[in-house]
Amino acid sequence: MTSARVANSATCCPLCGQTNQCAMEIERATGQAQPACWCMQASFPPALLDQVPPESRGTACICLACSQKAEQLPEAFN
Template sequence: MQETEPIDPTRCPLCGQSNQCAGQVERVTGIKQPPCWCNQAQFSADLLASIPAHARRKACICAACVQAGN
């Protein structure tokens, strides 16, 4: 069984850059955030399927990957 590194919820699971997730900012800082940018984003099925299985539902995709993948 292959071990994987823990998923950083503040990093995009596709490119590793900051995902700018307002939910994670609020969780880390305790400061109430406005709704996250991703609430208005469209995520294609192909883009979601490209997330490695071990990272699914653990970290948000960044805006650049969403734009590139849709």
């Protein structure tokens, strides 16, 4: 995972800067109902959440790719 700070945007992953495909943000932007976002059922390790810049906490979803990397390489976040 990169430690570089990325732009604070609700549509971008605060860790890698790629689009996070957040269903809640897609619904907000388009006005079209979306199914529940995958992240609402996900469990994020505390060490991964600690990598989120303070200004993005509670405002931007971590993307699926970063979440999967944390699952595959948990030692990288300890």
